[in-house]
Amino acid sequence: xxxxxxxxxxxxxxxxxxxxxxxxxxxxxxxxxxxxxxxxxxxxxxxxxxxxxxxxxxxxxxxxxxxxxxxxxxxxxxxxxxxxxxxxxxxxxxxxxxxxxxxxxxxxxxxxxxxxxxxxxxxxxxxxxxxxxxxxxxxxxxxxxxxxxxxxxxxxxxxxxxxxxxxxxxxxxxxxxxxxxxxxxxxxxxxxxxxxxxxxxxxxxxxxxxxxxxxxxxxxxxxxxxxxxxxxxxxxxxxxxxxxxxxxxxxxxxxxxxxxxxxxxxxxxxxxxxxxxxxxxxxxxxxxxxxxxxxxxxxxxxxxxxxxxxxxxxxxxxxxxxxxxxxxxxxxxxxxxxxxxxxxxxxxxxxxxxxxxxxxxxxxxxxxxxxxxxxxxxxxxxxxxxxxxxxxxxxxxxxxxxx
Amino acid sequence: xxxxxxxxxxxxxxxxxxxxxxxxxxxxxxxxxxxxxxxxxxxxxxxxxxxxxxxxxxxxxxxxxxxxxxxxxxxxxxxxxxxxxxxxxxxxxxxxxxxxxxxxxxxxxxxxxxxxxxxxxxxxxxxxxxxxxxxxxxxxxxxxxxxxxxxxxxxxxxxxxxxxxxxxxxxxxxxxxxxxxxxxxxxxxxxxxxxxxxxxxxxxxxxxxxxxxxxxxxxxxxxxxxxxxxxxxxxxxxxxxxxxxxxxxxxxxxxxxxxxxxxxxxxxxxxxxxxxxxxxxxxxxxxxxxxxxxxxxxxxxxxxxxxxxxxxxxxxxxxxxxxxxxxxxxxxxxxxxxxxxxxxxxxxxxxxxxxxxxxxxxxxxxxxxxxxxxxxxxxxxxxxxxxxxxxxxxxxxxxxxxx
Numbered sequence: 001x002x003x004x005x006x007x008x009x010x011x012x013x014x015x016x017x018x019x020x021x022x023x024x025x026x027x028x029x030x031x032x033x034x035x036x037x038x039x040x041x042x043x044x045x046x047x048x049x050x051x052x053x054x055x056x057x058x059x060x061x062x063x064x065x066x067x068x069x070x071x072x073x074x075x076x077x078x079x080x081x082x083x084x085x086x087x088x089x090x091x092x093x094x095x096x097x098x099x100x101x102x103x104x105x106x107x108x109x110x111x112x113x114x115x116x117x118x119x120x121x122x123x124x125x126x127x128x129x130x131x132x133x134x135x136x137x138x139x140x141x142x143x144x145x146x147x148x149x150x151x152x153x154x155x156x157x158x159x160x161x162x163x164x165x166x167x168x169x170x171x172x173x174x175x176x177x178x179x180x181x182x183x184x185x186x187x188x189x190x191x192x193x194x195x196x197x198x199x200x201x202x203x204x205x206x207x208x209x210x211x212x213x214x215x216x217x218x219x220x221x222x223x224x225x226x227x228x229x230x231x232x233x234x235x236x237x238x239x240x241x242x243x244x245x246x247x248x249x250x251x252x253x254x255x256x257x258x259x260x261x262x263x264x265x266x267x268x269x270x271x272x273x274x275x276x277x278x279x280x281x282x283x284x285x286x287x288x289x290x291x292x293x294x295x296x297x298x299x300x301x302x303x304x305x306x307x308x309x310x311x312x313x314x315x316x317x318x319x320x321x322x323x324x325x326x327x328x329x330x331x332x333x334x335x336x337x338x339x340x341x342x343x344x345x346x347x348x349x350x351x352x353x354x355x356x357x358x359x360x361x362x363x364x365x366x367x368x369x370x371x372x373x374x375x376x377x378x379x380x381x382x383x384x385x386x387x388x389x390x391x392x393x394x395x396x397x398x399x400x401x402x403x
Numbered sequence: 404x405x406x407x408x409x410x411x412x413x414x415x416x417x418x419x420x421x422x423x424x425x426x427x428x429x430x431x432x433x434x435x436x437x438x439x440x441x442x443x444x445x446x447x448x449x450x451x452x453x454x455x456x457x458x459x460x461x462x463x464x465x466x467x468x469x470x471x472x473x474x475x476x477x478x479x480x481x482x483x484x485x486x487x488x489x490x491x492x493x494x495x496x497x498x499x500x501x502x503x504x505x506x507x508x509x510x511x512x513x514x515x516x517x518x519x520x521x522x523x524x525x526x527x528x529x530x531x532x533x534x535x536x537x538x539x540x541x542x543x544x545x546x547x548x549x550x551x552x553x554x555x556x557x558x559x560x561x562x563x564x565x566x567x568x569x570x571x572x573x574x575x576x577x578x579x580x581x582x583x584x585x586x587x588x589x590x591x592x593x594x595x596x597x598x599x600x601x602x603x604x605x606x607x608x609x610x611x612x613x614x615x616x617x618x619x620x621x622x623x624x625x626x627x628x629x630x631x632x633x634x635x636x637x638x639x640x641x642x643x644x645x646x647x648x649x650x651x652x653x654x655x656x657x658x659x660x661x662x663x664x665x666x667x668x669x670x671x672x673x674x675x676x677x678x679x680x681x682x683x684x685x686x687x688x689x690x691x692x693x694x695x696x697x698x699x700x701x702x703x704x705x706x707x708x709x710x711x712x713x714x715x716x717x718x719x720x721x722x723x724x725x726x727x728x729x730x731x732x733x734x735x736x737x738x739x740x741x742x743x744x745x746x747x748x749x750x751x752x753x754x755x756x757x758x759x760x761x762x763x764x765x766x767x768x769x770x771x772x773x774x775x776x777x778x779x780x781x782x783x784x785x786x787x788x789x790x791x792x793x794x795x796x797x798x799x800x801x802x803x804x805x806x
Contacts, residue, residue, distance in 0.1 A: 054729025054737045086725050086737070088754040121722025122755040231726050305708075306801055313802025319524025322489050323634050326457025334457045334489070351491040352525040392795035398709055399716025 016242030021152030024133025071205030202241030288381030419645025424555030427536025474608030605644030691784030
């Protein structure tokens, strides 16, 4: 990592950004449900979208806005409580209308507004509520408004996710900030999670896009709560240059580090606040034939119900880790494989060390758990993913979400 | 289907088979834990094994026995309570010893015994208990012993799984029977499930193998409880010819039907008795680009925590079905897709029919649920899978399995 220090302020920590979060009545039970994030001057924009083939209307509209605007964006408008997904032509009209209402309220270019939604699928937006929300959010915009915006994009999240950092570069100091939401329907390839990242560095859209994709691959795309991938996922990044620091191609690594410094705590925050989660689990894979195979094995373990329930119950059940690694599709050599829970090696060279199980059980009482599997191929492939345990509370939340 | 009728008797319904199930002390909490299935004359044998790269010792040994014996087998010995997986060289010696003890007790060829184990991974077998068990099971063998054998292979199964049928063929009447176990760690590609199928038709091993594989693909490989795949899965088939009916290549379809008539109710029984399950869910996919893509989408839905929890809660949340179909990797055309819960169409042509949600919610109060998704490609690909709902009880069972 470069010279990067954590600062407060979230998505409005970088200069030249304002935000707001208001309650306009989209959520049936009340609460903040509409957020605006605004750059005082048009910013370079980049985005990563869901890989789901059933894409929601705001994804379709934001993709188009990015193309039409040439990656120059002034604002992001987001609602929670309604995903505006599977809503047909009306849904598309509503998403477009959200960008138009926002551009009118802010007096910015109509193409310079991105839109995102999260919440229940298949329900139409209450556009009267949305219109009220955009008006009052525009009136409430403030340089300290990041915290309200972070709250207004939440659905089942138990807490808001904000992060920001200050980066020293050869050209001077700049900042990066962000907010994210997501609790269930989270999996490695963009799931119902939204992330909004800002920086006051000046970066061309193409460079920002490449750096955002790399930062997302190692952070938001390396988490899973339940293996699901939603219709609405997106991460947007805005770079407005308000710091007067310009990042060029030669600063690519620094830019990735800057974005990662924000995306990583946001991603881990999503997992820590996963539906029903009581523990954060870091899954490390080493000894894989390649990094791709390592990621495949890490993903299988991070999504395994048997692993997640065992850790929930504090059971050092290394056998389940072996079984899942073995079925992951990645090369796996049982006789040379190893399993560690924390620093306790419970299985190696084809044999268990159950005399150490009590140490591992003690370790599993903690809230931050690391499990490591050596796939035993002798290769140097490795990967790291984050997930959470699976509790009865997850089932309760998801069996009762709508009814 | 051919002229096939259901009969009682399970794995010993076909002539010339005897079985037994005894308690020998492998299971810590007591109960039947060792089963023998014996053919009075050497039978043609076929097997399908786990695709897990971490294979348990009994799988290694049974594969070798099939090769050495040329597919001529007299007996299957099975224990529950201990998987004999990840147990190193001792585990291999123990599995070999189980076949030797059985061949001695039955006075049959040493290579003519297959072995299977199920239970906790990474724990060594108590061979003194196993030896006692094989002796008392051999003494208890009976033509009506299928029911005890079905009980003796259970682990977390809430009930034993038996099936048998009688098939009319041009050459006369023959029978097929079987038992199976499995409750958790079940997924489409062989999971901790064991299945043992017998027939008194005479079938060459190679033909039996092909027919078994086809029957398993549409039954045991079309179920999932939790997307897991164990180290120990196997399905064995024995054909002993005691009915004097000989099935040749030209009878292949009939043989597949006969095996399927037994494997299908056993497979569905596994799902119905899935850990914590309260509902059997049949997932039907139509309108896919191919059968392979249909199966892929069916598997994604059948393993989706959000779908399984929604159905558990009686929530007609068709949006989750759309979202999972969209992320399954199979071709999916949202504007032409459709979702039906029972006979209630809740989504079609890109738009919801939420006015019918109450009908679907009423239907979801039942215990046998059918959900159908048309992927909207216009193709003729289709597939069917069976799964169960996900309850808090599943979490409880798996968080507390060992500790």
